[in-house]
Amino acid sequence: MAFRNFLRSTAAVALVCSAGASFAEPLKIALVETLSGPQASTGLFYRNGVIYGIGKINAEGGFGGEPVELLEYDNQGGPVGAADRVRAAISDGANIIIQGSSSAVAGQITEDVRKYNLRNRGNEVVYINVGGAAMELTGAKCHDYHFRMTPNAEIIVNALLEGMKEDGALGENVYAINQNYSWGVDVQNSTLAAADSLGFEVVEQTLHEVNKIQDFSPYVARIKESGADTVITGNWSNDLLLLMKAAGGAGLDVRFGTAFLDQPGNIGNAGAIADGHFVATSFNPEVNPEKSTAFVEDYKSVIGHYPTYVEPQGIFGMMLLKEALKSVEPTEDGLAADDLVAALEQATVETPMGTMTMRADDHQGRLPMVVQKVSRDAVYKADESEFGFVPVKVLSAEEAEQPVQDSCKM
Known part of the structure; x- marks a missing residue:
């Protein structure tokens, strides 16, 4: 009930689960995640963290005074499914792609985003990686439009x-x-x-x-x-x-x-x-209890349980994104990816665990x-x-x- 009420109270969060609809909102964020199959036991937890985080963005005015829209796509746990869903998300107007479960899927998405951006200068999209921890993602496969919000291996x-x-x-x-x-x-x-x-x-x-x-x-x-x-x-x-x-x-x-x-x-x-x-x-509720207790109780009031497993890293990543968006002005076309890249490289946020920043040299989150x-x-x-x-x-x-x-x- 609390979760449903939260979504109603932040009606700015619209969940679109298919690639068939397109809206003209200023900022669309696409969650391309494993929402079915064996790996859904992880993907659904990333989804929880992202929903909570976008709710916080919208509660503070969204982007450019307009609500951020969340679109959801099920990559079915594999690189091929992810590639199809990334294409659909971009076609639907997504400015930011978010994904966490599986470094194999992350590897596919980051390469798809890199290639798309090379072909579409001035209309780039940004990939926010909240879970793929393989070294190559901030190594041989690093690029300007990929940001890892989670620790690497x-x-x-x-x-x-x-x-x-x-x-x-x-x-x-x-x-x-x-x-x-x-x-x-x-x-x-x-x-x-x-x-x-x-x-x-x-x-x-x-x-x-x-x-x-x-x-x-x-x-x-x-x-x-x-x-x-x-x-x-x-x-x-x-x-x-x-x-x-x-x-x-x-x-x-x-x-x-x-x-x-x-x-x-x-x-x-x-x-x-x-x-x-x-x-x-990246989180334990017994660390810094004066901050952590308020955080976990608020999360429980929204999602229905205390943050666990991969949820905190998804939440913290969204916190850094929220902070970066505060310093980005919308353009006539909505979000300028290069402006967001520069803002993320400079963003600092205080999580319940301490300070989180983004390393500009390879876009590895420091937390x-x-x-x-x-x-x-x-x-x-x-x-x-x-x-x-x-x-x-x-x-x-x-x-x-x-x-x-x-x-x-x-």
């Missing part, structure tokens, strides 16, 4: 490993299991790169198909046989849910270090075996990180269980930042 893995090391939980023998595409390979490589400096050995590495495995029991058996005391994984969506389910069913006695353990269902699937597992993200551990002591519980996530290490944006990649040529 190197930022996440380094924060995670450092936090686990400081907590005395990293161990000496690490098993790396990841999805076999750009993001998973980056997590594996970042884990390997940190082994010497943090004093552990990667005893085995596994790359597996993405969202096609229904039973992870054979992989859990291999982890047991390897003698690992820690598992580092970048798995997400069904691949993490099913991995945790298999680990819980087998009573696997290892620590997990993850990027997405806070995905709803993971703690419920793993049960008590999840106690002591780790995740590195704080928090390493957290599953514990019964958590204030906010997960999956209606007795467990939640307690912060063990907080890194400022400056501390979490990793160098610009040599392959990025803006």
Whole structure:
């Protein structure tokens, strides 16, 4: 009810779920996200964060005094679907494309936007990436009109490993299991790169198909046989849910270090075996509670639950976009993409976690990180269980930042 009332009260947010309609509003934002299929368990959470963020933009006057319109397109979890939906969104007049779930999809979208902009000088669109964390997106595939609002693989893995090391939980023998595409390979490589400096050995590495495995029991058996005391994984969506389910069913006695353990269902699937597992993200409500409490309560009043999983990074990205739009004046044709690019490069916003900015050199967002551990002591519980996530290490944006990649040529 609260969610429906919020949309009514910010009637400026119009949800268009097909490519058949076109309106002449000054600013249209297209969400090209996975809204059906196995990966929808992630895509729908990004959708929540974007809807909340656009509601805040419209509550403060929209863009140029007119409401921002949100159009939704289901990319069905794949690059081909994403390419079709990006074309439809641009045809419908979208000025900004937003997407988060899957670096493979992000790679397709950023290339489609780059090519479109080369062909349409003066009528460019901007891609706001709220979740695709593969290194190449701000590396070899970087360009002026792509902005990553989420930490990349190197930022996440380094924060995670450092936090686990400081907590005395990293161990000496690490098993790396990841999805076999750009993001998973980056997590594996970042884990390997940190082994010497943090004093552990990667005893085995596994790359597996993405969202096609229904039973992870054979992989859990291999982890047991390897003698690992820690598992580092970048798995997400069904691949993490099913991995945790298999680990819980087998009573696997290892620590997990993850990027997405806070995905709803993971703690419920793993049960008590999840106690002591780790995740590195951009938000924990127990950090800066004087600010975080107001934020999570407001979000719950709108969406119906406390912000979780990938929602905060979507929200924070929209906060930076909102701040940038304040310094952009509409033209006769609406939004000038180059004006927004310049504004985003200069924007600064205070999130509940701290200061967030955008690095102009590669358009990698600079934001704080928090390493957290599953514990019964958590204030906010997960999956209606007795467990939640307690912060063990907080890194400022400056501390979490990793160098610009040599392959990025803006």
